[in-house]
Every structure is written in C-alpha cells, then in structure tokens.
Amino acid sequence: MRAVVLHGPGDVRVDEVDGPTLLEPGDAIVEVTATAICGADLFPYHGLTPGFEPGTVLGHEFVGIVREVGPAVERILPGQRVVNGSMTRDGTCAYCRLGLPTQCEGRSLFGYSGVYPRLDGGQAELVRIPRADLVLEPLPDSVSDEAGVFVADILPTGWGAVVRGGVEAGDTVCVVGCGPVGLMAILAAVHHGARVLAVDGIETRRALAASLGAEALDPEQAADGVAQATGGLGADVVIEAAGSQEALDAALRLARGRGTVSVVGAHFEPDYPLDNLHMFEHELTLRFTIGDPTNDRVRLLELLAAGAIDPAAIVTHRLPLADAAEAYRLFDAREATKVVLTP
Numbered sequence: 001m002r003a004v005v006l007h008g009p010g011d012v013r014v015d016e017v018d019g020p021t022l023l024e025p026g027d028a029i030v031e032v033t034a035t036a037i038c039g040a041d042l043f044p045y046h047g048l049t050p051g052f053e054p055g056t057v058l059g060h061e062f063v064g065i066v067r068e069v070g071p072a073v074e075r076i077l078p079g080q081r082v083v084n085g086s087m088t089r090d091g092t093c094a095y096c097r098l099g100l101p102t103q104c105e106g107r108s109l110f111g112y113s114g115v116y117p118r119l120d121g122g123q124a125e126l127v128r129i130p131r132a133d134l135v136l137e138p139l140p141d142s143v144s145d146e147a148g149v150f151v152a153d154i155l156p157t158g159w160g161a162v163v164r165g166g167v168e169a170g171d172t173v174c175v176v177g178c179g180p181v182g183l184m185a186i187l188a189a190v191h192h193g194a195r196v197l198a199v200d201g202i203e204t205r206r207a208l209a210a211s212l213g214a215e216a217l218d219p220e221q222a223a224d225g226v227a228q229a230t231g232g233l234g235a236d237v238v239i240e241a242a243g244s245q246e247a248l249d250a251a252l253r254l255a256r257g258r259g260t261v262s263v264v265g266a267h268f269e270p271d272y273p274l275d276n277l278h279m280f281e282h283e284l285t286l287r288f289t290i291g292d293p294t295n296d297r298v299r300l301l302e303l304l305a306a307g308a309i310d311p312a313a314i315v316t317h318r319l320p321l322a323d324a325a326e327a328y329r330l331f332d333a334r335e336a337t338k339v340v341l342t343p
C-alpha cells in the first residue's frame with residue numbers, strides 16, 4: 001500500500017509499504033478515504049520530536065471504511081464509515097475510569113513514535129486501529145468525509161478551548177493564532193454566542209477568521225482592538241492557539257481582570273517565564289487543554305449533521321495522497337491553511 005513516511009527532518013515521501021494486519025483481537029483495519037495534515041505533524045517533520053523513528057507512517061486525522069475487525073470488536077462493524085480519535089486509549093487505567101482519556105496512561109498518538117509508543121498513522125491507504133471500539137466513531141451519512149476529518153482532533157481541540165475556557169453567550173473572546181486550531185476555536189466561540197476577536201499576522205488567516213464570524217486584527221492592532229471592543233477592560237476569555245511564548249505573553253495581556261486564558265497551542269518549552277505579578281494583580285486563570293474527541297465527538301457530529309457548524313470551510317487545498325510531500329511543504333510554509341489528502 002502507499003503511505004506517507006517520514007524519512008528524516010523535512011523528508012516526507014510516499015512509499016510502497018506492507019499493508020497493516022490485525023495484531024490484537026480488538027483491532028480493526030480501516031481503508032482511508034480522506035486524511036489531513038495537522039500542526040502536530042510538523043514537529044516530527046522538523047525533527048523536533050525526540051526519538052521519532054524514521055519510517056513511521058504519519059497522520060492522526062482520518063476517516064474511512066472499516067474493512068476488517070478482530071474477534072473482540074463489538075461496536076464497530078465492517079463497512080461502516082468511521083472517524084478516528086487522534087489518540088488511542090486503553091479504557092482501563094485510572095484516568096480512563098475517571099473519564100479523562102486525554103491523560104490515559106496507555107495512550108498513543110497515530111502517526112507518532114518516540115514520545116509515545118510507535119503507532120503508524122492514517123496518511124495511507126490502510127491503517128490498523130488498536131482498541132477499535134474505543135478509538136473509532138461511526139460517521140453519520142449526512143457528514144462528509146472532509147468535515148468528518150476535523151472530528152479526529154482539531155475541532156474537539158477548538159471546542160475544548162472554548163468550553164474549558166468557560167465561554168458564555170455574550171462574552172468577548174479573543175483568539176490569538178488563527179491556524180486551523182484557532183479557526184476551530186472561533187467556530188466554537190461563535191456557536192456559543194460570543195463576540196469574537198481574532199489575532200494573526202497572516203492576511204489569509206485573518207480573512208478566514210472573518211469568514212467564520214470573527215473581527216480580525218493583526219498583532220500590532222490587538223491591544224487597541226481588544227480595548228476598544230471591551231471599553232478598556234480586556235477580553236473575558238483569551239484563547240491561545242499558536243503554541244509560542246510570544247502568543248502566550250500577548251494572550252495574558254489581552255485578558256480582563258479575573259479573566260481566563262485558555263491555551264490549546266502545543267507548548268513543549270519547559271521553562272516559560274510566567275509573569276506572576278501580572279497573573280496575581282489581574283487574578284487570571286490560565287488553563288491548558290488537549291482536544292478530547294472521545295468525550296466531545298458525538299455532540300460535534302450532531303452539530304455537523306445539523307449543519308450548525310462547518311469546519312470544512314477552512315480547507316484551502318485538496319490533493320491526492322501522492323502529492324503529500326508538496327502538501328507538507330505548502331502547509332509548513334503557511335501557503336496552505338488546511339490540506340485534505342485523498343488516497
């Protein structure tokens with residue numbers, strides 16, 4: 001089968017590799033019909049993921065058709081259209097029993113190795129799914145493959161930023177960073193009835209943010225724009241979706257007193273100089289969140305099926321799997337905002 005394989009930093013190729021087989025009784029094999037590239041794929045792409053194994057098949061956002069299931073699979077059936085959860089879970093550890101699968105002690109991330117036990121991903125024709133009954137979710141007929149792909153990771157991530165940020169109708173929310181995750185947070189905040197301001201340095205991303213219902217600002221305008229929109233108070237909730245120290249610094253200063261800064265940008269720096277004086281004086285709440293498809297996808301699929309939200313509006317490039325190397329170049333260069341690949 002053809003699969004997108006990372007050979008080394010910046011070296012993505014579409015290789016002919018052995019197709020996956022059932023290894024455990026709870027496994028399934030899915031034939032991928034659409035898959036996407038995510039910002040989290042760019043860390044190994046840049047050689048920033050310690051211990052990442054060359055030869056790993058990439059991709060943690062995919063939909064497809066179930067082709068085979070193991071003897072222990074009950075809920076998921078051959079022939080079903082399904083979407084994956086970007087991370088697997090064991091369903092048995094203390095965190096899973098608490099209903100917190102993003103902290104599962106046995107989790108892996110599709111398309112990753114090194115930081116998690118290796119699990120080949122879905123930027124391929126076929127993919128093996130461990131614990132299929134826990135990891136896969138059937139797609140309603142009225143949800144397209146392109147929209148369904150968003151339920152694997154970034155839509156739950158944007159949704160989680162809004163819900164765990166405590167956003168309420170009528171709030172003023174400022175989203176810092178309008179990459180795919182930030183755009184999903186805008187979609188979710190607008191759906192929650194908030195007024196949304198969005199900050200990004202790239203014009204095309206500001207235009208996409210505006211098309212989803214936000215008032216777009218470039219970083220230089222952010223402080224004044226938020227002050228004007230809030231009578232000088234600051235935003236009720238600031239969502240940091242860029243994953244950089246600069247963005248987090250800016251987010252902390254755009255929130256009102258007793259406001260909340262909800263972080264879904266992927267941060268890996270261990271030594272961030274938090275301005276405690278500012279945090280204390282403004283009584284800020286700082287909250288980090290990892291997207292939780294397991295707990296949020298049923299609700300999100302209902303909203304997609306009802307046409308209440310349309311994440312596919314941010315897809316800028318649709319390419320065959322064979323063009324994956326170019327797709328990574330475009331996405332990395334931010335010439336593409338969201339790329340969907342079809343095998």
Ligand SMILES: [Zn+2]
Nearest residue numbers: 090093096104
């Ligand atoms: Zn667990």
